[in-house]
Each structure stands twice: as C-alpha cells, then as structure tokens.
Amino acid sequence: MKAKLLLPLFFILTSAQGAELPDNAPYDLASMEVDVDKFIEMNVSRMKADGDFTAMEQVSGIGSGKLERGYRSAMKFCFDKYEQMTEENAEALSNCFIDQTAAEFGVTNEQFYVWLDELDSQDGENPDAIEALDMEMDKIHEAIFALQDKPELTQAEQEQLANFEQQLIELGEKQHKLQLEEAEAMAAEMEAIYKRK
Numbered sequence: 506m507k508a509k510l511l512l513p514l515f516f517i518l519t520s521a522q523g524a525e526l527p528d529n530a531p532y533d534l535a536s537m538e539v540d541v542d543k544f545i546e547m548n549v550s551r552m553k554a555d556g557d558f559t560a561m562e563q564v565s566g567i568g569s570g571k572l573e574r575g576y577r578s579a580m581k582f583c584f585d586k587y588e589q590m591t592e593e594n595a596e597a598l599s600n601c602f603i604d605q606t607a608a609e610f611g612v613t614n615e616q617f618y619v620w621l622d623e624l625d626s627q628d629g630e631n632p633d634a635i636e637a638l639d640m641e642m643d644k645i646h647e648a649i650f651a652l653q654d655k656p657e658l659t660q661a662e663q664e665q666l667a668n669f670e671q672q673l674i675e676l677g678e679k680q681h682k683l684q685l686e687e688a689e690a691m692a693a694e695m696e697a698i699y700k701r702k
Contacts, residue, residue, distance in 0.1 A: 541584045552576070560627065564620045569611055575609030629698055635687070638680040645669050645676070 552558055557574075558569035565572070583601040587594050607617040652658060652666045 545580045564623045579605035
C-alpha cells in the first residue's frame with residue numbers, strides 16, 4: 506500500500522522524476538495536461554489490484570466500497586480545485602487530498618494518519634522487491650562498517666569485506682533495474698492519462 510494509499514500516483518510520479526528514465530520518456534509534466542477522470546480511474550484500479558481498499562477496511566472498519574468512493578471523491582475535489590498538477594502545487598494538492606479524504610471518511614486528519622501508520626507498519630512486515638533489496642543492502646552496509654571499525658583486518662576479514670562490497674554492487678544493479686522497470690511501467694500508464702499541450 507505504502508505512499509500510494511496516502512497520495513495518488515501523481516505524487517509518486519513527481520518523486521520518481523529524479524530516477525533515471527529513458528531519454529524518450531513518454532511524459533513531461535511541463536508539457537502535458539492530465540485527463541483527471543482517467544487519472545482517478547488508474548489510481549483506483551491500482552489500489553484495487555494491490556488490495557489497498559481491503560487493507561484499509563481492516564484497519565479503519567470502513568467498508569471497502571465506501572473507502573473507494575471516498576478516495577474517488579477526494580481526488581476529484583482536489584484535482585478540480587488545483588487544475589494544474591505541477592511540482593509547485595504538489596504540497597497544496599497533498600494537503601487537500603489528506604484533508605478531503607479524512608472528511609470523506611468522517612474522521613479527523615489525526616485518525617486518518619493513525620490508520621496510515623498502521624498500514625505502513627504492516628507494509629514493513631511485507632516489503633516489496635525494491636524495499637527488500639534496500640533492507641538487504643542496509644544489513645551489508647552495517648557488516649562493512651563493523652569490519653572497517655576494526656583497527657586491523659585478518660586476511661579472511663579482508664576477503665569478507667571485498668565480498669560484501671561485491672554483493673553491494675550486484676544488489677545496487679539489481680535495484681536500479683527494478684526501479685527503472687517500475688518507472689517505465691508507470692510512464693507507460695501515465696501516457697494514457699496525459700494530453701499533450
């Protein structure tokens with residue numbers, strides 16, 4: 506569920522813009538407008554496919570149908586209020602979405618955040634492929650730092666350090682490939698909802 510439950514895919518996209526994408530990436534926020542209805546449908550479809558509404562239902566006690574309607578309504582309200590989805594108004598859109606979604610569910614923003622924290626906690630127990638690689642790389646970094654803190658390394662420890670460093674390179678390459686595939690898939694989806702100016 507992660508960030509996409511809290512914020513529509515637009516915000517994931519803007520954060521992913523820093524990722525390396527092919528030169529011919531089929532979207533450019535500055536040169537396109539969004540087909541809001543298609544954008545909302547894409548978000549809702551993704552959330553359904555990922556089981557986000559079911560997970561939120563278990564945490565909040567609100568039926569998944571009502572959750573889906575609330576998210577649709579909140580997205581529509583905020584995207585109508587902020588006609589252009591730009592990086593400049595991303596924070597205002599984000600705040601609007603949080604306020605409006607909580608209002609749709611009849612709860613305070615604080616309660617909404619409690620639910621989201623619970624969902625994040627559950628996600629931490631079931632990481633996706635990229636997050637799992639992050640966790641594995643963190644463990645290797647810790648092992649490297651522990652070895653580097655020693656005043657002197659044995660031959661076996663030096664070999665172990667070299668092995669850890671090679672593992673990091675391989676995991677980094679694998680992670681980069683997964684991130685690129687994810688960004689390319691999202692770019693393809695976004696192409697369908699953007700209208701070139």
